[in-house]
Amino acid sequence: MQEDIHATMVAIGDRAKQAAGELARTPTEARDAALRAAAAAIREGREAIAAANARDMEAGRAKGLTAAMLDRLHLTDARIEAMAKGLGDIAALPDPVGRPLAEWMRPNGLVIQRVAVPLGVIGIIYESRPNVTADAGGLCLKSGNAAILRGGSESFHSSSAIMECLRKGLAEAGLSADCIQMVPTTDRAAVGEMLRLTGAIDVIVPRGGKSLIERVIAESRIPLFQHLEGICHTYVDGAADLEMARQIVINAKMRRPGICGATETLLVDRNVAGTHLPAIVKDLLEAGCEVRGDRTTEAVDERVLAATEDDWSTEYLDAIISVKVVDGVDEAVAHVNRYGSRHTDAIVTEDAEAAERFLSGVDSAIALHNASTQFADGGEFGMGAEIGISTGKLHARGPVGVEQLCTYKYVVRGAGQVRPG
Amino acid sequence: MQEDIHATMVAIGDRAKQAAGELARTPTEARDAALRAAAAAIREGREAIAAANARDMEAGRAKGLTAAMLDRLHLTDARIEAMAKGLGDIAALPDPVGRPLAEWMRPNGLVIQRVAVPLGVIGIIYESRPNVTADAGGLCLKSGNAAILRGGSESFHSSSAIMECLRKGLAEAGLSADCIQMVPTTDRAAVGEMLRLTGAIDVIVPRGGKSLIERVIAESRIPLFQHLEGICHTYVDGAADLEMARQIVINAKMRRPGICGATETLLVDRNVAGTHLPAIVKDLLEAGCEVRGDRTTEAVDERVLAATEDDWSTEYLDAIISVKVVDGVDEAVAHVNRYGSRHTDAIVTEDAEAAERFLSGVDSAIALHNASTQFADGGEFGMGAEIGISTGKLHARGPVGVEQLCTYKYVVRGAGQVRPG
Helix, strand or coil, rough: HHHHHHHHHHHHHHHHHHHHHHHHCCCCCHHHHHHHHHHHHHHHHHHHHHHHHHHHHHHHHHHCCCHHHHHCCCCCCHHHHHHHHHHHHHHHHCCCCCCCEEEEECCCCCEEEEEEEEECEEEEEECCCCCCHHHHHHHHHHCCCCCEEEHHHHHHHHHHHHHHHHHHHHHHHCCCCCHEEEEECCHHHHHHHHCCCCCCCCCCECCCCCCCCHHHHHHHHCCCCCCCCCCEEECCCCCCCCHHHHHHHHHHCCCCCCCCCCEEEEEHHHCCCHHHHHHHHHHHHCCCEEEEECHHCCCCCCCCCECCHHHHHHCCCCCCEEEEEECCHHHHHHHHHHHHHCCCCECCCCCCHHHHHHHCCCCCCCCEEEECHEEECCCEEEEEEECCCEECCCCCCCCCCCCCCCCEEEEEEEEECCCCC | CCCHHHHHHHHHHHHHHHHHHHHCCCCCHHHHHHHHHHHHHHHHHHHHHHHHHHHHHHHHHHCCHHHHHHHHHHHCCCHHHHHHHHHHHHCCCCCCCCCCCEEEECCCCEEEEEEEECCCCCEECCCCCCCCHHHHHHHHHHCCCCEEEEECCCHHHHHHHHHHHHHHHHHHHEEEEEEEECCCCCHHHHHHHHHCCCCCCCCCEEEEEHHHHHHHHHCCCCCCCCCCCCCCEEEEEECCCHHHHHHHHHHHCCCCCCCCCCCCEEEEHHHCCHHHHHHHHHHHCCCCCCEEEEEHHHHCCCCCCCCCCCHHHCCCCCCCEEEEEEHHHHHHHHHHHCCCCCEEEEECCCHHHHHHHHHCCCCCCCCEEEEEEHHCCCCCCCCCCCCEEEEEEECCCEEEECCCCCCCCEEHHHEEEEECC
């Protein structure tokens, strides 16, 4: 069995590599046509997708999945339509492949161009959200990359039904079915095999909870676009406008507490601990947020719980916030760099100098001034759909959209130049 | 002992991380002043460096190092001056840190900037060339990164003497000595420890022979800028100008056969196997190059040896070339992508369409038209000194200069924006 899985995965990798070579030479029209045809196939196939999803939901209930997991698994009509619309939106994006990124001429007449090209083969490992099949497959196709998708076992039937639609899109556009492949087994050993396909897969994108990401980090021999956690901070500086700070903090935490760009820790300058802190804590408590604070914050309201050291490094993804009073912007920056996850952090202040100290000081993919951390999103950045937010520093940092799914090559044009000396 | 090395490496990593945080906020003037002061210290300390090098050379001879290894180890006056000049050249480069890479405004008024920032901490693992200490340390400093250097045991005294000069430069500019650290032991276990410092080191750059690189690839838990091999090709198309082809091929192979951009395999279009092939093979043989050819090439000259399958994937780094006749540009591209190392490959042709097929078809960091593969060099690209040529696809591809030693962050400036919905 183990041997079979090894052979299956090697074959999938070989086919993906072959398809990637062809895709790199495909005009944008063919890739866009495949995306639009896949969107149409999803709309036409919504009943089949819903039926496959019902099978997964039934098995999930029998298996005792939590309500949150069942919710992520569930494909409502609206979610099916969102997948189709998403593929159409990706088709409408400008082609990221072939963009000239830079061009210069050398004194010897050589013309050097840096040109965007696809990465090659991208492996996506995800959990129970079946819509990732369409989203990730579509983003890889648009950027000229072959995709190998490995979804969670809970969503296997749903993902298979969506794959069928993607395959129809590829066929209608005359592209190889190997451009987007799905691992045909739910055996966990297939993930291990996938993470060792160094000759075939150029980058792995893990999407899911902490335990999945940690397994992938520990096992992968292939480079990753990783996003471990979003421990985001909002720092309310001594020179913050109180009304602005109140609006930003409540939005940063409570608009959608479960997204990775939600603020998990509020830092407040000691200089405004008597004015801003009580108002903001009250806002949070009244919005139904649990507040875990340091001593100073505890003293503000009896509903505030005591924060422990663990709170500073916890991603709640829930209506819970930790609050700490700090001595100015430098201590705020030090706290962010010590406990944060290099994701997204914001300062609220009217002091331009303090703002610049924070923006340049935090070692984060996204640093904001006077705006909500919930803007950490490829769509909000105007980059279109994204495959995730990278908290790594190499290649792609922050939102990973179709441009970040490309690499570059140097194309050098000469007239017979040879190198002297 | 193992425990001691572990503790030593963890402490080095912590200090580097601390220094990187400070360096990221250092003005370009301080970094450049440190580089210039280090160059002066090398010039002033040339006798001490030469004496340290003499110790290494003596031990190397006693150990029975090969002549080639002893040559790499040897620091002549000219090589010591070249190190000093190299540091001055790096100081004169424009500051890669803080460059605005892109800027746009969203409809809600948020201004988004993508800004170049240092990667953080860079680990360099190298072999017997002691000049890498100055070159790599200088490139990391210029790009605002802290460096941890681990040279080969053979060059330990030479590297230590060079480190002393770098340290003087840092001190004169008022920068922390921890900006550039050298691993203070020649114990191989230190390399293993270094490759697991995931919390401190952001990227590892291995520089050396195949066995070093393979060990680093196998063991590292940290992302790499890797350069495994330079199996470069020159393809002489059916529409190539004969004189241009002769000049390019002889330069691409024989100018310096030992550099990674030297051509290792010559591909010739069958259409010109009767005209171009004999002339080029004769040039190579007369220049003292060993030619290993396929059947057609063997028939050209009795001095041609028979190529084996292994020849197509061998990096000779010597005056040896493998030669194969192919059926046009598509077979040439297929050969390059099958046997090459994604480094640098060239086509010689007067046919613009064939040129574009080759340039877009080869999956190489550098694709050249009518120019020698020996141009694969950061200096020749006008990028200044480089820490190596990356054959990986992520982050940096091709020459890795000071710009490629940076990552970016998003700086978002608002006026109180919160995310709706």
